[in-house]
Amino acid sequence: MKPVKVGLMGLGTVGTGVVRIVEGHQEDLQSQVASPIVISKILVKNRAKARSVSVDADKLTEDPWEIVRDPEIDVVVEVMGGVASTKELLLEALERGKHIVTANKDLMALHGPEILAKAKEKGCDVFYEASVAGGIPIIRTLIEGFSSDRITKIMGIVNGTTNYILTKMSQEGAAYADVLKEAQALGYAESDPTSDVEGLDAARKMTILATLGFRANVSLDDVDVKGISSVTQEDIQYAHQLGYEVKLLGIAERQDDYISVSVQPTMVKRSHPIASVNGVFNAVYVHGEAVGETMFYGAGAGELPTATSVVADLVAVVKNMKLGVGGRQASVSYKEKKLKSDEQIASKYFLLLHVDDRAGVLMQIAQVFSKYDVSIESVMQPATPGQQGAELIISTHAVSKASMNQVLKAFEELTSVQTIKSVYRVEG
Numbered sequence: 001m002k003p004v005k006v007g008l009m010g011l012g013t014v015g016t017g018v019v020r021i022v023e024g025h026q027e028d029l030q031s032q033v034a035s036p037i038v039i040s041k042i043l044v045k046n047r048a049k050a051r052s053v054s055v056d057a058d059k060l061t062e063d064p065w066e067i068v069r070d071p072e073i074d075v076v077v078e079v080m081g082g083v084a085s086t087k088e089l090l091l092e093a094l095e096r097g098k099h100i101v102t103a104n105k106d107l108m109a110l111h112g113p114e115i116l117a118k119a120k121e122k123g124c125d126v127f128y129e130a131s132v133a134g135g136i137p138i139i140r141t142l143i144e145g146f147s148s149d150r151i152t153k154i155m156g157i158v159n160g161t162t163n164y165i166l167t168k169m170s171q172e173g174a175a176y177a178d179v180l181k182e183a184q185a186l187g188y189a190e191s192d193p194t195s196d197v198e199g200l201d202a203a204r205k206m207t208i209l210a211t212l213g214f215r216a217n218v219s220l221d222d223v224d225v226k227g228i229s230s231v232t233q234e235d236i237q238y239a240h241q242l243g244y245e246v247k248l249l250g251i252a253e254r255q256d257d258y259i260s261v262s263v264q265p266t267m268v269k270r271s272h273p274i275a276s277v278n279g280v281f282n283a284v285y286v287h288g289e290a291v292g293e294t295m296f297y298g299a300g301a302g303e304l305p306t307a308t309s310v311v312a313d314l315v316a317v318v319k320n321m322k323l324g325v326g327g328r329q330a331s332v333s334y335k336e337k338k339l340k341s342d343e344q345i346a347s348k349y350f351l352l353l354h355v356d357d358r359a360g361v362l363m364q365i366a367q368v369f370s371k372y373d374v375s376i377e378s379v380m381q382p383a384t385p386g387q388q389g390a391e392l393i394i395s396t397h398a399v400s401k402a403s404m405n406q407v408l409k410a411f412e413e414l415t416s417v418q419t420i421k422s423v424y425r426v427e428g
Helices: 013-024 026-033 064-068 084-095 105-122 138-145 160-172 176-185 200-214 233-241 303-323 361-371 401-413
Strands: 004-009 037-043 075-078 099-102 151-157 223-225 244-255 258-269 281-288 292-299 346-355 376-380 390-396 417-427
Touching (some): 004 013, 004 064, 013 026, 037 064, 075 084, 075 303, 099 105, 138 281, 151 200, 200 223, 200 258, 233 346, 346 361, 361 401
Parallel strands (some): 075 099
Antiparallel strands (some): 151 244, 346 417
């Protein structure tokens, strides 16, 4: 049995997990692909660095082109990250007939169509299961498991850092800034947490999921993004009173072939299964016209969960090599992209307003809603002892984003509304 030779780009957390699984599960892997899988070369930043996994020093290189240009390497596994330089390397690897497995969400969100087109041209596979939700096999499920259905909605908790922060705020009553520091100390958040807490990481993942789910080339610019840095303990407590949890959700919807994609803090009804996904775990809810509701849950990051997805992709590549069908996977982006206008995007909303505490204010508020055809579901005025003015908690029925924007603009100009403290989309 001729071995399949792999070039591994990156020996950080995920790369280490890939080595552990490939070497530790060799018998199981060979039983599936009928060949040994050998990691023959590994790209590292520093060959002299001490590592938690034992590797032959002769396999290490600090030059990525050694892997790309090695004629004996069949598959390149990329887990080092980066965009521009990594794209150049992978395109050249495809040009030379090498198959690709990557965990690079940034690369696939920004340049996925170009890379997949090159792969198709050269008869090579590109698999990227680990780019979205770690150990959850959601990409393969969207491509294969739902191939006979039409997906209408994808809703996901796809960033463990923000879910950890919001869970701690919800369960322990902690402040955002305090939990963020704790998450950084535990290694869940980077020293610069912007990509996570401002929703950028989740937006890249939702770009990939929407492209696959709706079979159209969704770009990162199509995603409406808002992070969690403005979420307060007050918001979470009011959400609890109304029976909701606050989660950073990626939401992709399709109706009559028009789509919308967003990432935003969202109030989710506690009865919805995604509301109970806590800590660093991820979950992706998918609704199909035929299958109805489904949800996929698991570890969204970590050495072995993510490496499991990477090696599963590697097995799929080798099987295709054996069958001679590499690069023949069906194109998933065959539909024209049609984005919903703000008039077509509809949802329920939660608003927290700080207003003058005097007669007639509530009537003014109601008149604004009426003017823009926004139906109110409920109004609460909690007690605010020692505070000037009053707080109003307002829940709406489903309304267009355009109408809600008009309402918010009117409130900004209404002298009796001191502050629009919070606005959240409501799900469930």
